[in-house]
Amino acid sequence: MDVLVCVKQVPDPETKLRVAPSGKALDTDGVKFTINNTYDEAMVEEALRMKEEFGFTSVRALSVGPARAEEALRATLAMGADEAVLVETPPGMELDPLFTARLLAAAAADIPHDLVLVGRHAQDDEAGAVGSALGEYLGLPSYSFVTELTPVAASHQLKMRRYLEGGEEVFSGPFPAVLSILKGAKDPRTPTLPNILKARKKPLKKIPVKDLEAKVSVLKGGFQPTSAVTSFTLPPPRSGAKMLEFQTPEEAATKLLKVLKEEAKVL
């Protein structure tokens, strides 16, 4: 069994974000990028857990992004992936979830895969659309928000778990398949220092995005973004909390009710 994990590099959650002058995107100037999307880390952990538990042949990592996204792939290699491929986009190239999915599909065609794993969504745009689109372009079934999976090789079936509000669902379906992973069976591992060093020497292939143009052009939607962002705003700053002073619980409740009715107008 070969697993392909798709990872995305995202801005560090602690970094201060600004809107670009175009008003349509994040200003990436001076933004610190984390090594990897947190949800992808959980997904990579699930892939590595399966490799160790079921003796899979390999876990390979794939990313579409600018040159700096190599760091996300190196981090994935440091966790334990065997090889990596970066579809390198030139500075300023615009992507949307569907175009990204087409690029991933074109690259994945040349990488052995029985299971293709993506994170539940990326921390930056939170679109969560790449997984199902990728399944579509690869002509594979896709399963979303899976929490743990067990392949049954003989029947080519996957046994999967999915948490529901207050419950859990166990279901099965055939593979090869694309899965979006909500959270794996284990917390993501911390890479060991020896593995960090090894990761620098593991094979990492870079494919210029142009090389995929022919393959992507024949897919529905073609070699360009399907959707375009028209405006982008940051959430409004949170206003400060209001403290109520009181002597008795009764007084607190009366004052709270008054504020909720007259100022917040939620009652």
Added chain:
Amino acid sequence: MDFELSPVEKDLREAVKGFARRELAAVAEKMDREEYFPSEVFRQAGSLGFLGASLPEENGGSGLGYLAQAVVLEELARVSPAFALTVGAHSNLCADNLARNGTPEQRKRYVAPLASGEKIGALGLTEPESGSDALSLRTKAEKRGNHYVLNGSKLFITNGPVADILLVYAKTDPARGSRGISAFIVEKEYAGFSVSRKLDKMGMRGSPTGELSLENVEVPAENLVGKENEGAKVVMSGLNVERAVLSAIPVGITEECLSLSLDYARQRRQFGAPIGSFQLIQEKLANMYAQALSSRLLLYHALDSVTRDKRRNRDASTALTYVSEASTRVALDAIQIFGGNGYMRDYPVERLMRDAKLLEIGAGTSEIRRLVVARELLGSLE
């Protein structure tokens, strides 16, 4: 001049940071309240390779430079300076010293289990009657056949109460003073070795500190580190490396205090505005940043300096003197910015302040480090 860490050092920083914020943060407070040593977290740090960053690859380390070790200590110190101190004493004072001065057999036998965290290391120099005047130590080592017999006591030894392997300095020729010192590897199982006291401290709690007693301890002759009577060289070069590398701990404390203070200054409101909008608070923040930045530059400079020349005293001593005093000042300012909350145990800044003070005392006091710097700058007088 390149102020960037290498890609490996950056990845290492991220890995240690994640580990510290997850595993170490969960025990940091308990360590402080109960002088609790988290042996499980220590072993985990070992299996992740964080204890052996700068140790030779053939002894189970990763063969990186002192900067890598400093990166580890800084990230650990941001969460628990006490844990960082324990790792510093283990990885640097003990293991790195053995790796530099030990024979291939000694390295194989002792450095490898230290690198993996299977065994805990310590260094015993200070004694009840010899602190700043370290080379006046009184512990004696007498050669008898294939053994040296050690007698004496050691005080304030980091990791002493939990250590398996100790690098101990003793006098093989007391008449020759500082020219009669030798270094030995002592295993905790050796008959006559005991921990006479576990000490109760102001800060760095959870990094166990002890008084050790050596009573007719028979140490095999092959456990002599370096040449007989040439221990002073081992002590002095070790101190320079130790001062440079341990400077990473105050740097971590300072960074953490600054970052906590910035968050608090944004959130806490008085007079209808965030306290960060008051110029007296802004002045403190700007000064904290200046100290954080100069501390970091001094740390990197000192690491580079001892990597080139371990006998050069001034850079390592200057770095540790400055960064430790800065971290105490910055931690006190952080408490002030936090107001009443800063004085409470519910917030980490008062712990960071108590921890910070230690680095003005351990690894030679600030006074002694200044003497060392001035003497080297002046050269011989008359």
